[in-house]
Amino acid sequence: MDPKQIVGLTLQVSIMAIVFGFGLNTTLADMLYLVRRPGLLVRSLLAMWVIVPAIAVGLVRMFDLPPKVEVVLVALAISPVPPLLPKKQTKAGGQASFGVGLMAILCLLSIVAVPLLLDILGRVFDRSLAIAPAAIAGLVAKAVLAPLAAGMILRALLPRAAERIAKPVMVVATVLLLLAALVLIVAAAPAIRAVIDGPTVLAMVILTVAGLAVGHWLGRPDPEHSTVLALSAACRHPAIALAIAATNFPDERFGAIILLYVLVNALAVVPYLMWRKKRAATAAPAAA
Numbered sequence: 479m480d481p482k483q484i485v486g487l488t489l490q491v492s493i494m495a496i497v498f499g500f501g502l503n504t505t506l507a508d509m510l511y512l513v514r515r516p517g518l519l520v521r522s523l524l525a526m527w528v529i530v531p532a533i534a535v536g537l538v539r540m541f542d543l544p545p546k547v548e549v550v551l552v553a554l555a556i557s558p559v560p561p562l563l564p565k566k567q568t569k570a571g572g573q574a575s576f577g578v579g580l581m582a583i584l585c586l587l588s589i590v591a592v593p594l595l596l597d598i599l600g601r602v603f604d605r606s607l608a609i610a611p612a613a614i615a616g617l618v619a620k621a622v623l624a625p626l627a628a629g630m631i632l633r634a635l636l637p638r639a640a641e642r643i644a645k646p647v648m649v650v651a652t653v654l655l656l657l658a659a660l661v662l663i664v665a666a667a668p669a670i671r672a673v674i675d676g677p678t679v680l681a682m683v684i685l686t687v688a689g690l691a692v693g694h695w696l697g698r699p700d701p702e703h704s705t706v707l708a709l710s711a712a713c714r715h716p717a718i719a720l721a722i723a724a725t726n727f728p729d730e731r732f733g734a735i736i737l738l739y740v741l742v743n744a745l746a747v748v749p750y751l752m753w754r755k756k757r758a759a760t761a762a763p764a765a766a
Contacts, residue, residue, distance in 0.1 A: 485665075488658040494625045495651035497561050501629015502644040504578050509630075511575035512583055518703060521696040522580055525689075525711045527591055531555040533688045535602060541677045549727060550735045551681060553719040556595040558584035560715045561622045562655075570751050571758025572705035580710055582626060585618035588718070596722065609725045617718055663741070669734035670741070682739050686712045686746040694750075701761070705754045712747055716740055 512519050534555035538548045564577035589611050600607030633640040663670075689712030696711075697704035716736045723732040 482665075485658050485661050488654055489662065490621070492651045492655035492658060493561055493621055495647055496565070496655065497622055498625040498629045499644055499648040499651060500564055500578055501626040501631075502633050502640045502647065503574075504626065504630050504633070506630070508575040509579050509582060511573075512579040518576075518697075519583070522584075522707055522710070523587075525693050525696045525707060526558070526584060527556065527595060529692050530685070530689050530711050531595060531599070533692075534685055535599070537681045537684060541681050543677055543681060544673075544675075546723075546727075546730055546732060547673070547678050547681070547735055549723045549730075550719060550732055550739065551685060552599055553722040554714040554716070554739060555685070556592055556599070557715040557718040557722070558588040558592075558618070559710045560713055563709060563713055566713075566751070567706045567709050570705050570709065570754040571702060571761075572709070572754075573700070573702035576703055576706045577710075578626075580706065581622065584710075585622045588618060589615045592718070592722070596726075607726050609722050613721060613725065614718065617721060621717065663737065666734060666737050670738050673734045673738055678735075678738070679742055682742040683746050686743050689713075690747065690750050701754075701757065705758075708750065709747065712750075713743060 512522070531552070534551045537543075538551060543551070559581050561581065564574065564581055567577040568574045592614050593609055593611050596607045596609055629640070690708045693706075693708035693711030694704045697707035716739065719739075720732055720736050723730070723736075
């Protein structure tokens with residue numbers, strides 16, 4: 479196994495372990511949190527799979543972007559949330575049950591929704607775009623649904639053991655993830671620099687900020703809901719976006735553009751995260 483494969487495997491295992499850690503702290507009530515709030519569920523789906531994709535199409539029409547960047551932006555806009563997002567949402571003062579429940583529901587629905595949306599977008603751009611539901615199912619099952627379910631089952635059967643191992647699992651997995659991500663970004667730095675240009679970065683920033691604004695507004699009036707939905711609409715699953723792009727354009731390479739998006743997105747959400755953390759810290763004493 480070469481170093482590149484080792485890094486890729488470490489990333490996959492660490493992400494699965496973190497989601498498993500989410501499951502160790504998740505109950506069935508958490509999974510039903512959003513189902514019991516149909517209005518919030520509808521608004522969440524509207525933000526994720528109607529408004530943000532429409533914004534992505536508008537950006538592609540508006541900017542003179544390289545074709546590969548256009549493909550990545552559209553693919554990201556119809557992808558579900560990344561599996562690590564609930565941790566970020568909770569730290570920013572978001573409702574934990576909403577964050578985990580939304581991630582699970584979006585990943586499950588994406589098996590049908592992503593191929594359907596891709597077909598619709600293909601008609602918009604007058605080209606054949608498609609991906610097999612089985613391909614999406616394999617990705618979300620391995621990265622999210624299976625480890626999340628495994629953690630929840632262990633919690634239900636052995637609650638004390640789950641409580642004891644939850645923190646160590648999260649700590650070890652997070653350290654491995656950070657190390658692997660750092661190695662990956664350093665190794666890919668020349669390729670990332672090669673795809674950087676003003677319009678590309680600007681379009682990625684606009685898509686992220688627009689997602690934050692749309693999600694925050696549709697998550698009202700509860701500020702904890704707004705935080706979760708804002709970050710969900712702004713942050714998308716890079717592996718699924720890469721699968722969509724690579725399936726439809728197998729002769730092209732999209733990895734560097736996806737990594738550039740991850741970096742731009744992470745920086746663009748920082749002001750919002752700082753604002754929400756400050757608001758949450760201010761609200762806590764008042765509530766007490």
